[in-house]
Amino acid sequence: MVVFRVENLDIRFGSAQALRGVSMDIVSNEILSVIGPSNSGKTTFLRMLNRMNDLQPNFRMGGSVTFGGTDIRKIDVERLRRKVGMVFALPLPLPLSIFDNVAYGPRMHGVRGRVALAERVETALRHAYLWDEVKDRMQESAFKLSGGQQQRLCIARTLAVEPEVILFDEPCSGLDPISTAKVEAAMMKLKQSYTLVLVTNNVKQAARVGDRTAFLLCGDLIELGKTDEIFTAPKDKRTDGYIRGMFG
Amino acid sequence: MSHPYRAQKIAFAFLLLATLVILVSVGFVVVVIVQKGAPAVNWQFLSDIPRQGMRAGGIFPAIVGTAYLVAGAIVFALPIGLLAAIYLSEYAKDNALTRIIKLAIVNLAGVPSVVYGLFGLALFVVFFKFGVSILSGSLTLGIMILPLIITASRESLESVPQSFREVSLSLGASKWQTIQHIVLPNAIPGILTGTILGVGRAAGETAPILFTVAAFYLPQLPGSIFDQVMALPYHLYVISTQVPNVDEKIRYGTAFVLLALVLFVNLVAIVIRYKFRMKKKW
Amino acid sequence: MRKLWEFVIEKVVLICGLASILFVVLIFLFLLREGLSVFKTVSPGAFLAGKSWYPISEPPQLGILPLVLGSLVVTIGAAIISIPIGVGCAIYIAEIAPQRLKEILKAGIELLAAIPSVVLGFIGMVTLVPLVKNLFDLPTGLTALSGSIMLAFMAMPTIVSIAEDALYSVPKAYKEGALAMGATHWQAIWRVMLRAASSGILAAIMLGIGRVIGETMAVMMITGNAAVIPHSLFVPVRTLTATIAAEMGEAVIGSEHYFALFAVGIVLFIISFAVNVTADLFLHKRQ
Numbered sequence: 001m002v003v004f005r006v007e008n009l010d011i012r013f014g015s016a017q018a019l020r021g022v023s024m025d026i027v028s029n030e031i032l033s034v035i036g037p038s039n040s041g042k043t044t045f046l047r048m049l050n051r052m053n054d055l056q057p058n059f060r061m062g063g064s065v066t067f068g069g070t071d072i073r074k075i076d077v078e079r080l081r082r083k084v085g086m087v088f089a090l091p092l093p094l095p096l097s098i099f100d101n102v103a104y105g106p107r108m109h110g111v112r113g114r115v116a117l118a119e120r121v122e123t124a125l126r127h128a129y130l131w132d133e134v135k136d137r138m139q140e141s142a143f144k145l146s147g148g149q150q151q152r153l154c155i156a157r158t159l160a161v162e163p164e165v166i167l168f169d170e171p172c173s174g175l176d177p178i179s180t181a182k183v184e185a186a187m188m189k190l191k192q193s194y195t196l197v198l199v200t201n202n203v204k205q206a207a208r209v210g211d212r213t214a215f216l217l218c219g220d221l222i223e224l225g226k227t228d229e230i231f232t233a234p235k236d237k238r239t240d241g242y243i244r245g246m247f248g
Numbered sequence: 249m250s251h252p253y254r255a256q257k258i259a260f261a262f263l264l265l266a267t268l269v270i271l272v273s274v275g276f277v278v279v280v281i282v283q284k285g286a287p288a289v290n291w292q293f294l295s296d297i298p299r300q301g302m303r304a305g306g307i308f309p310a311i312v313g314t315a316y317l318v319a320g321a322i323v324f325a326l327p328i329g330l331l332a333a334i335y336l337s338e339y340a341k342d343n344a345l346t347r348i349i350k351l352a353i354v355n356l357a358g359v360p361s362v363v364y365g366l367f368g369l370a371l372f373v374v375f376f377k378f379g380v381s382i383l384s385g386s387l388t389l390g391i392m393i394l395p396l397i398i399t400a401s402r403e404s405l406e407s408v409p410q411s412f413r414e415v416s417l418s419l420g421a422s423k424w425q426t427i428q429h430i431v432l433p434n435a436i437p438g439i440l441t442g443t444i445l446g447v448g449r450a451a452g453e454t455a456p457i458l459f460t461v462a463a464f465y466l467p468q469l470p471g472s473i474f475d476q477v478m479a480l481p482y483h484l485y486v487i488s489t490q491v492p493n494v495d496e497k498i499r500y501g502t503a504f505v506l507l508a509l510v511l512f513v514n515l516v517a518i519v520i521r522y523k524f525r526m527k528k529k530w
Numbered sequence: 531m532r533k534l535w536e537f538v539i540e541k542v543v544l545i546c547g548l549a550s551i552l553f554v555v556l557i558f559l560f561l562l563r564e565g566l567s568v569f570k571t572v573s574p575g576a577f578l579a580g581k582s583w584y585p586i587s588e589p590p591q592l593g594i595l596p597l598v599l600g601s602l603v604v605t606i607g608a609a610i611i612s613i614p615i616g617v618g619c620a621i622y623i624a625e626i627a628p629q630r631l632k633e634i635l636k637a638g639i640e641l642l643a644a645i646p647s648v649v650l651g652f653i654g655m656v657t658l659v660p661l662v663k664n665l666f667d668l669p670t671g672l673t674a675l676s677g678s679i680m681l682a683f684m685a686m687p688t689i690v691s692i693a694e695d696a697l698y699s700v701p702k703a704y705k706e707g708a709l710a711m712g713a714t715h716w717q718a719i720w721r722v723m724l725r726a727a728s729s730g731i732l733a734a735i736m737l738g739i740g741r742v743i744g745e746t747m748a749v750m751m752i753t754g755n756a757a758v759i760p761h762s763l764f765v766p767v768r769t770l771t772a773t774i775a776a777e778m779g780e781a782v783i784g785s786e787h788y789f790a791l792f793a794v795g796i797v798l799f800i801i802s803f804a805v806n807v808t809a810d811l812f813l814h815k816r817q
Contacts, residue, residue, distance in 0.1 A: 052417070078420045081420040082420035085418065086418040092411050094412060104416070108421040157415075161420055
């Protein structure tokens with residue numbers, strides 16, 4: 001089932017063009033990896049899906065992006081962002097307790113009552129593989145957690161609003177290998193219930209985790225296909241060059 | 249010593265001297281007032297009304313009057329100032345209108361205090377017919393401290409990291425929810441500091457209240473906001489220049505109370521600012 | 531439901547954002563409303579350049595030149611004293627004072643700025659005025675000189691804090707470049723940093739002077755209040771601000787005197803507007 005349909009997407013910030021004529025479908029319960037060198041437009045593309053680009057000044061869009069059949073510009077942006085969650089590159093806990101961090105989203109959406117909130121928080125933390133490590137210190141400040149734990153907290157925070165899609169913007173760039181492995185394991189499990197889009201600078205991570213992989217270069221979508229095919233027999237010379245580390 | 253190093257020694261000596269001149273003068277002013285004023289201040293002085301044409305007795309009505317005026321000024325200036333700061337920090341775009349607003353704030357901050365007095369007279373006392381009253385005085389003082397509150401609040405709001413807002417919005421919260429639950433709570437120390445500094449400023453100003461509220465001699469406490477009051481800064485002015493033969497102790501005592509009030513308020517603001525800077529979690 | 535509440539509150543926020551523009555316009559408007567009436571009695575030329583200010587004589591003489599010159603003399607005197615000391619102190623705090631001392635010094639300067647002007651006026655009256663009288667053997671110590679000295683101390687905190695900010699924001703690379711070429715610390719400051727921070731320092735000076743021009747109480751208590759054209763620093767003068775403060779109490783609402791004082795207010799408002807806008811331009815130029 002098609003979750004996102006992107007057709008001829010052009011994105012400009014003022015006079016700078018970030019994306020040019022990108023078209024693709026994102027289907028449910030897949031992990032789509034998006035790779036490419038810096039400034040290729042990967043993050044811009046990702047932020048389009050939950051309309052975070054709206055926050056940038058001079059943002060202009062051409063083409064269309066539909067979510068579940070409806071143009072995302074016509075969907076109420078707060079409802080879109082509930083359904084399409086995001087985990088950022090650096091762990092960004094809010095200056096609140098662990099519990100309040102995870103409960104923040106549901107609270108803003110009107111979930112009241114300690115029991116209801118506590119249930120959501122626990123479920124989310126379990127799915128992010130963090131529950132066991134924090135269940136006894138829910139009232140502590142989130143800043144007391146390690147980097148890897150904070151990032152899993154951010155995943156839990158996103159899960160707590162019960163989205164359909166989760167966007168990951170280079171989520172492991174600040175993490176050590178063990179934390180990275182934990183985050184990747186969480187992602188593989190999450191695939192069963194959610195659709196994931198992963199932007200990553202780490203080509204090997206894309207190969208490990210993604211079902212399909214998209215390669216962006218300077219704002220153009222060069223190639224999109226099953227991860228196995230892309231990594232063993234890429235159709236475009238540039239894809240091949242990037243994967244083999246010839247440039248980046 | 250070679251030439252450039254000698255020049256440096258002389259220059260640095262001059263700079264140190266400049267700094268000392270300022271510090272010694274501040275110290276001198278404070279010491280003189282404390283030395284001559286503190287002995288005059290006792291419970292009687294603070295709680296008694298002025299007697300014998302203000303040559304004796306205490307300054308209680310002036311203290312109460314100042315308290316009312318400052319409270320009124322804050323009640324007016326804090327909500328408007330805070331919301332204006334929220335507008336500038338969270339909503340305003342980088343365009344001509346915003347530049348004009350910022351220019352207007354700079355100007356309000358620079359208007360001479362006596363011109364505020366004229367304005368208060370023309371608008372509140374005469375045009376709105378509030379008369380010479382606490383209402384007129386408070387509103388005038390309120391407009392005067394508005395730029396201070398706006399600036400301090402705006403700086404505090406802007407210092408909240410942008411990433412917090414992004415996280416909140418990405419979870420589907422609305423802009424105002426983000427402001428209410430994330431931005432404002434983390435900006436409170438700065439807003440508080442600004443408000444307290446505003447209190448100090450409003451308490452010490454004379455010119456804005458000269459024609460809008462200040463009473464020369466009014467031993468009774470005010471009954472409503474349409475009454476006049478005495479106020480500490482005006483009282484000090486009156487007993488220093490308008491009333492002959494006031495005991496020196498009373499003059500210094502009044503100066504001491506006013507100075508102590510203002511310095512205390514500013515000290516509280518500085519301490520709050522320092523403590524929260526240490527405690528900052530991000 | 532929540533959406534409606536948010537819509538309302540965002541409109542209220544916008545209105546408050548525009549409030550400062552509203553107040554500036556209101557102030558100017560009401561000053562004009564009351565002040566322009568004076569030009570029915572006296573022409574603008576006679577008002578601005580007239581040498582006699584006797585508002586309660588019959589007919590009233592409404593020339594503000596003595597007041598303008600009074601303000602000017604006192605302001606220039608204050609500038610001469612406060613600029614070198616203020617900028618010097620700013621350099622000391624920014625570049626030479628050890629770290630711990632810096633915070634204490636800055637707090638001390640902030641406290642000076644917080645002292646109410648009526649308190650400074652009072653202290654000036656009882657200490658500075660007799661001092662000036664005895665030192666220069668004058669008939670009275672209530673002079674422009676006393677006013678200048680006192681106002682200089684009121685301008686200094688503004689000059690020090692803004693100039694110190696300006697020096698602090700000079701990129702370290704400038705100073706380090708100079709030092710690397712063998713300059714002494716002082717040479718680096720004098721030749722490189724002051725030049726780099728010049729527009730900020732200029733803004734600091736302008737804002738300090740702006741504060742001096744607008745000062746009322748301290749000036750009223752120590753410059754003597756003689757509305758005559760001053761020919762030296764050692765005589766009593768009257769500033770524009772003191773005139774309003776001293777005479778408004780006696781002026782009948784709606785009389786020519788009343789309108790004249792508002793006209794003086796217009797002059798003050800325009801002067802402070804000009805100074806503040808220019809200073810702000812300088813402050814933003816360096817950014």
